[in-house]
Amino acid sequence: AADWDDGAHFDEGALWEEDAKAGIAADVALSSFPLADLQPSDAPYDLGSTYWEVDLGGGADGSLEASAVGEAGADWGVVAVAWPPSGPATVVRGRGPGGAAVDVSLPLQGASRVVLGVADLGPVDMDAEASVPRRSFTLALAYEPPDPGGDDDSADDDTSPPADDDTAPPADDDAAGDDDAADDVA
Numbered sequence: 001a002a003d004w005d006d007g008a009h010f011d012e013g014a015l016w017e018e019d020a021k022a023g024i025a026a027d028v029a030l031s032s033f034p035l036a037d038l039q040p041s042d043a044p045y046d047l048g049s050t051y052w053e054v055d056l057g058g059g060a061d062g063s064l065e066a067s068a069v070g071e072a073g074a075d076w077g078v079v080a081v082a083w084p085p086s087g088p089a090t091v092v093r094g095r096g097p098g099g100a101a102v103d104v105s106l107p108l109q110g111a112s113r114v115v116l117g118v119a120d121l122g123p124v125d126m127d128a129e130a131s132v133p134r135r136s137f138t139l140a141l142a143y144e145p146p147d148p149g150g151d152d153d154s155a156d157d158d159t160s161p162p163a164d165d166d167t168a169p170p171a172d173d174d175a176a177g178d179d180d181a182a183d184d185v186a
Contacts, residue, residue: 033141
């Protein structure tokens, strides 16, 4: 966060010293997407993270799609953060087991800076006193342009009437002609 702290996450994040900030493993340009099989030069240890900064090239609408697959033996997390020029950041998170894809979709509208991190969350039975191995992961990044219709939520495109539409006549319990008394409730 440091000098990009929006005040919503760390009260004093903007006061962090330069050498206390998390290092960025790589800068990638949105204009170079899609990117596949990105790997850190130094794989993280248990509870370690690797961060990537995305150059938006002056801004973008649409969304950044990230998918990470970490080595087996640990759970993995992905966090993506988009900062606008002012106001709170947008944060999305995903988590999953090693060997499975952990996917997140980050809206970019109004963002001026994007950073994403991939974390080795360690095994469920992790022994903090034991030797901690490094585990690697692969990361794929894609850009999804905005929907030209302006509606990014395809779930809302269903034109069927809602299930609780009270303009429909009540259902007839005996429509099948069974005239079963069990259908009649007093």
